[in-house]
Amino acid sequence: MDRVPVLKIGDTLLVSIQVDMEDQTALQLQDDLAERIVATGCHGVIIDITALDIVDSFVGRTLSSIAAISKVLDADTVVVGMRPAVAITLVELGLSLQGIRTALNVERGMELLARGRGDGLPLPFDSDEDELTATP
Amino acid sequence: MALSADESARLANLLGQYGDQIVKRWTDNVSSSLAGRLSTAELSRQIQELHTSLRAALDQRAVGLFDEVAVELRAVLSELSRARARQGFTATETAISVFALKDALLEHIDVSGAGPEVMRDYVAFTGLIDEMGLLTFETYANAREELVADQAEQLLELSTPVVKIWEGVVAVPLVGTLDSARAQVVMERLLQTLVDTGSPYAIIDITGVPAVDTQVAQHVLKTVVAARLMGADCIISGIRPQIAQTIVSLGIEFGDIVTKASLADALRHALRLQGIETARRTGRREA
CATH class of the missing domain: 1.10.490.10 (Globins)
Structure with a gap:
């Protein structure tokens, strides 16, 4: 069975999924990630799904639960690099990946995490100007 | 025979x-x-x-x-x-x-x-x-x-341009009736452009859409949700007074999606979210 590597970069864990996600792989990733967050004490998780052609309902749900688990362990999760075709399919299926934050690529995902930590707010996307001036 | x-x-x-x-x-x-x-x-x-x-x-x-x-x-x-x-x-x-x-x-x-x-x-x-x-x-x-x-x-090809109007901001000016086939094309083009340009903001301008019914709204909402899944935020602009009235009387909910009256407002909003302030240069000329 394929295992997805979890890399630690500073205060962030980076998971780049390069293989087809089977149900077992997804569950294994969920276990690994929970353990690594506790072991490293990281406060951010970035899951890169650029290489994923297919995201089915199970993988979608696993992503949601990974985000929820990370939240409990005080780490924010950002899913990055979703392909247009995957996004369209998920919308058509009516899956909106509740509770998951998204970004276009890893770099933007990092920015999002940094911003979230800097302000101590989960979502800095409000039109409040004070918090915006704090961002570069 | x-x-x-x-x-x-x-x-x-x-x-x-x-x-x-x-x-x-x-x-x-x-x-x-x-x-x-x-x-x-x-x-x-x-x-x-x-x-x-x-x-x-x-x-x-x-x-x-x-x-x-x-x-x-x-x-x-x-x-x-x-x-x-x-x-x-x-x-x-x-x-x-x-x-x-x-x-x-x-x-x-x-x-x-x-x-x-x-x-x-x-x-x-x-x-x-x-x-x-x-x-x-x-x-x-x-x-x-x-x-x-x-x-x-040919009409489908012609009528769905996605333009980059600022660093990190793309806009889709929708012109004409939005049916399922066109909505699909618009959605695909927009999402692809988001990936290609790496833009975190998209403005959907509906000034040229003659009428907004529940179906059109549904298509626009789907596009917005798909863009969000990819990590980009959408702003809907170009809502004319009559259209705003129709939207309210039909009970269409845009939820937490930002809507603006004009494309200019939407662009200003997107720039502000990126931390860019626009201000008039007052008093410069006299000095």
Whole structure:
């Protein structure tokens, strides 16, 4: 069975999924990630799904639960690099990946995490100007 | 089967014997119905071609239009009606080009004092001509349908540009009615552009959309949700006063999606979210 590597970069864990996600792989990733967050004490998780052609309902749900688990362990999760075709399919299926934050690529995902930590707010996307001036 | 083999032979004979007169009369009939919109030379060439292929088919004892030996005749008829459809003639005018043969034939059949066999021949001949007319009509309709389908496709290509209006901001000015097919194209283009340009903000401008109903709103909402899944935020702009009233009276909920009255407002909002402030340079000129 394929295992997805979890890399630690500073205060962030980076998971780049390069293989087809089977149900077992997804569950294994969920276990690994929970353990690594506790072991490293990281406060951010970035899951890169650029290489994923297919995201089915199970993988979608696993992503949601990974985000929820990370939240409990005080780490924010950002899913990055979703392909247009995957996004369209998920919308058509009516899956909106509740509770998951998204970004276009890893770099933007990092920015999002940094911003979230800097302000101590989960979502800095409000039109409040004070918090915006704090961002570069 | 429109004809028996004997009738086919007799018709071939008739067409051969009075060939030139029939072609002339046929051409005259057609040209009067087309009222000079097709040059006489072109018309007579077409009629001559039809006559030749019809005769060739009958010489091989074709007993109907869908006979194997009449394949050439069918090709000529299809070509004729396709040409007519492209040139903008009506279906009637196209069909008359074939039906005019009946009058031309009648002149050369001795009806006075004719027995029932002559009558039967004529009825059989006209049966064949009717089949030819129907084929013309069908090909004409098909040609027009292809034309319409082509144009619809071209329209789809034309009407969905995605433009980058600032670093990190793309805009889609929607013009015209938004049906499912177009919404799909718009969504795909927008999402692809988001990936290609790495823009975290997209503005969907609906100034050019004549009416917003629940279906259009549904399409726009789907696009916004898909963009969010990819990590980009959408702003909807260009909502006219009447459209705003319609949206409210239909009970359409845009939820936490940002809506702005004009594209300029939407751009300013997107820039502000990126941390760029726009301000008028006041007092500079006087100083």
